[in-house]
Amino acid sequence: MTPEPWLAVPIALVCVLTMLGGMYGLRLSRTTSDFYVAGRAVGPWTNASAIGGEYLSAASFLGVAGIVYLGGVDTLWFPVGYTLGYLVLLALVAAPLRRSGAYTAGDFAQARLDDLGARRLSALLAVLIGWLYLLPQLHGAGLALRSLTGAPTWVGGLLVTVVVTLNVVAGGMRSVTLVQAVQYWFKLAAIAVPAVVLVAVWWAQGQPPPRLDLATPMADSGLAIGAYSTVSTLIALCLGTMGLPHVIVRFYTNPDGRAARRTTVAVIALLGAFYLFAPVYAVLGRVYVEQGRVPADAMMLLLPQVMPLGSAGDALLALLAAGAFAAFLSTASGLAVAVTGALDQDLVRPALYRLTSGDTDGVHSFRVAALLATVVPAVLSPAIGSIGLATTVTLAFAVAASTFCPLLVLGVWWRGLSVTGALAGMSTGGLLSMGAVVATVADLVPRGPWHVLVSNPAAWSVPIAFATTYLVSRLTPARVPATTLATMVRLHAPEGWLARPRP
Template sequence: MSAAVVTVLVVSVVTIVAGALGLRRARTTGDFYVASRAVTPRWNAAAIGGEYLSAASFLGVAGLILAYGYDALWYPVCYTAGYLILLAVVAAPLRRSGAYTLPDFAQIRLESTTVRRAAGALVVIIGWLYMVPQLAGASLTLSTQLEAPGWLGGLLVCLVVLIAVTAGGMRSITFAQAIQFWIKFVALLIPALVLIGVWQHRTTVYTGHPTAQGTVVVPIAQETTVRLPVTETLTVRGSVDGRPVDGPVELAAGSHRLGAGTTVTLHRDDTVPVVARLPDTTFTSWLTPLGSGIPHPLYASLSLILGVCLGTMGLPHVLVRFYTNTDGRDSRRTTFVVIVLLSAFYLLPTVLGTLGRRFVPDLLLTGETDATVLTLPERMLGGPAGVWLGALVTAGAFAAFLSTVSGLAVSVAGVLGQGLVGDRLRAPRRLRIRSFRLSAILALAIPYGLSLRTERLGLAVVVALAFTVAASTFCPLLVLGIWWDRLTDAGALAGMAVGGTLSLTAALATLTGEDPAGWPGAVLGQPAVWTVPISFAVMILVSLASADRVPAAARRIMIRLHTPEAPVPGGH
């Protein structure tokens, strides 16, 4: 049994055991949905870290840094900075709302079942959009480390999560996610420290295009267009530009088409061809702000900052965590600890992505840059040490998939379960829990099916699209719902509909590869800079035009949201 198999099994067993422990303690509906609102800030912060640090954080950030360099640093910066906005704007008031889910908050604030249903639909859409790259990342991990078939990784994640979630709901996964955060942190910390020690004895600073550090055979699974920045002689077996080749071939600078099943053997100091969708920058440009090689980098960076920072407060699986705290003060403490944990964690994929640019540049040839942290240990160390370090990284990656998918499954199943039973407060307890468990199956099955059909884009890029949809829909709803007493149900519905339609259209264009070149492609690829303001504007203007629909209890609810809660006896 390989080291990677052992570590994956250990992480899976830990998750299932935590679910079994949760089953023994999950006796009420509150246990399943919000862990009886009794989670302390330290446990909750670690659980949020476990849930929030997804495939995009564990694998995607390092892959983006390998490909895009300095400009990709906005991803970890904004993933962390989003919590500062969450802390300042919504954390404590949201906890005081008394809601279980975002649709609950929408109905409490606006007294509208229509807005509640719309919010519920968005929770499901965002949850599924976020889950697809997690399951695709699981497939990438097992296929990279174990040469397993593409369908296995996502299926294994779904089965383990289903057991844990249906056993004890939120109570069971809170403990599991807290443990999974530390697994992820250690799984990157140890390799980062070891590989930095190896790097400082092996290499110098380069300024040109990435070159191979040794002999490596790169298989091309499907027909691929690549670019070479300079003329280079490479060993190729298969087809190049439609003609069969088998041996050394001189490739001129420019674009070339490699046929499916072709293998490219790179030798030491060979310039690495780059797949057409990635930039072929030098190390100097790679280290320069706005030097990533993407079209209109300033616009793309500003839009990414807006979408990720504001999208954090609209992620359903993150927001539901603040309902599990004892009171609003603990919600703020939880957010502060989360910021500290995230700041420490994101240093690690940044280091590994930087090392990957030098030691695994061949990933630029296939575009599989998300495999950077998976392949780096064996490439730099080799031998048993490299194998076991790679297995440790694999364990961390699987912990990332399991923890994030667990939180998303609870959020999506909570909304779907309410749709099955209607008024949750009046439905029998046994029916409510049964509907939650059935909904968890549906919540996992659909994104798993989608993950099998989705072309492998950058994991962090796909997750950023989910952030943009959340920023364009739930962010305006929460900010205006908490801080503006004139928001109406008509305004909220119109804003979410417009923001959701625009952002989802842009996301689908990006996912299907239908986005055009030039400015139109940049605008669709990073739409937050225009979809978020439009959503806010529509929500405000329609609310002003429908002022007679302001809920009669709006002032009373606003006072409730902003009045500090009395400390809970025996609370922390």
């Protein structure tokens, strides 16, 4: 597509408004609880909007439409998979996670298993998954800004890093929650309004209307569409959602377990409304954008330029550009908060405590951790190459499903989970899935059946992780925590039940 330098104006406006929201959050954030979980006082619809804001990344805003554009009807299940993960989360872990009273995944592991090693491994995995999810956001921001304005690729990643870091440092979760809740509704408008206008223009074009064809994948699309890859991706999306660190931490911001369940139901509705529009852009792309003219991730941004819209095309392009950049900012903000929490509690705060002989506080260490959480992926983002946004994000889902899903599901529902079993399951799932990610990103496996298996690891890494956790736990019953029964009661008992007087 032809770069338009003036598009820097709506992108800059989104960045400024995001920072203003963060500055407002600075006035509200005072305690560690404010920075970590927004004081545990976020209502269901506000929290659902914030979850939608951070979950609907650039992979959702641009990448899903690009995948359907290339893959045709065989990939229409893709947006369904992203939403279905919250249904699984609602049924299995939403309310118990909130009742656990934890701040992070590491907190939950320690509360359930009463083991410092499990906590540290969970924190490490949360950081790795968060960074793996952050990398495509920063890399994609650079590519999008270059396509839209002609700016160097590194500028987009640097811009997102600076804005996100300032927001997280300013007010932590309280700042981010406010910004993300607003950004969901802005992103919904940014994708819906152009879609309605573009469909109206298409409908008015000639008699009969242009031929639509999503029945078959485009030639040489590079998508491995088949039964195995479909099943594997669905497993990753359905089971990986509950393991994403920025999703887990959101359920600790609700006042209680009931609010957590209501939040999840609202999220499903909000995500469903958003994903209705990805196939619309894919269909229009098949009509107006020839394959190979632009990367699939940029197909949506090209439509206002190639369709007969006149000056209205510029307005729609500006709205899409602002929405895409809002997606980069909101998702990166949520990930940065989650990674910051894991780094702070298990690395930065203990280090500062030793260096200052105990003279430190949680807010100061949180801000130091925020810098580390955003700078590292900013440095590494150019290394991920040309893999599509949705593909890279799906790999992060696969790692989350292979590590945290067994811990959370078995930790919530099975009393026989042992410390050794949990450590073995998370380690095995993490090594297998991260190895597959490295091989895929570095393109170490030649094209063919083995490449399909390695680039879609969830179908085998998740069952292996679950089986390892179960079998090792059965072999080490002595390592089941003595506090298991009390912890299970806390996870499943309704709020206030334990405090009621008994006859």
